[in-house]
């Protein structure tokens with residue numbers, strides 16, 4: 186079936202772990218936007234949710250770092266962090282090994298992707314799932330883009346990964362929803378934690394909503410590091426979703442910097458209506 | 468200078484409760500099999516969060532090591548700042564400091580409480 190949903194959201198651990206330290210008004214508005222995203226995804230009646238994440242040394246390390254990876258398991262445990270620290274209880278999310286394998290085989294036609302039959306979710310996936318599938322009743326297929334240990338993928342390859350995921354999802358009989366998670370500008374887990382470059386974020390989201398490939402790929406890691414921090418490397422996850430939604434127009438449902446959450450808190454999605462069928466013709 | 472092995476030890480520790488228990492029981496024994504300098508060994512066993520940040524340990528690894536030692540979030544951030552103050556800029560890895568004013572001042576400037 187054609188891809189049924191494509192969106193992006195934040196995943197910073199402070200969103201759940203430091204919830205009581207944020208201004209309740211802006212926090213609750215952000216949570217409400219997450220709830221709306223959950224309802225929007227549910228309305229598409231997905232068979233599985235692909236989460237494109239940028240994990241933080243929960244599974245992958247510099248001894249053998251995959252640039253792109255997809256999960257291929259029947260279940261995934263999380264969070265790998267201390268449950269109290271993250272504010273999310275230990276859970277087991279369902280997967281679907283067979284569906285993953287068919288998706289991976291198709292993605293491999295154009296992008297060399299690693300697969301993992303074992304995968305522990307860190308906050309990069311656990312925080313979005315806490316809001317989007319709170320009952321852990323929707324099969325998850327985790328995807329990862331190395332955004333932590335350089336050298337990192339060129340942005341054009343992150344876009345191509347999205348195109349490959351789209352082609353693969355469209356070719357499957359199942360209904361696949363896709364969510365990318367990452368920060369835009371942020372300096373997480375450093376002494377500058379909380380710093381957010383709001384104008385930079387808004388400019389990036391403008392490019393994202395226009396699905397402007399040239400503008401989205403017109404960044405380099407040097408200037409991203411200066412303007413958007415090492416957390417800005419995670420724009421790859423958003424760009425992958427743009428590649429999957431090529432030709433679509435996006436809407437930002439929520440964007441506000443919340444310093445104690447250490448990120449410009451974001452919920453956005455693409456209107457896939459105009460693109461359905463197009464990808465299959467290419 | 469063996470930042471890779473410092474981080475590898477912490478990566479393995481963070482994801483394995485058994486290793487955490489072994490480290491808490493005997494810190495020197497837990498790091499014995501890793502190729503480390505004396506400075507790195509001292510920082511990992513103390514633990515010296517500021518020194519580890521100065522050496523270039525990625526915060527996504529370091530913050531869980533701090534949590535293991537019951538170091539609260541604001542204290543974790545302060546220890547990194549103190550480490551930079553005491554030892555100088557981050558030696559290696561992906562970090563630089565930017566002179567951020569801190570979350571309280573920042574939130575106020577956004578009209579948040």
Ligand SMILES: [Fe+2]
Pocket residue numbers: 196197239241309367368419
């Ligand atoms: Fe992240």
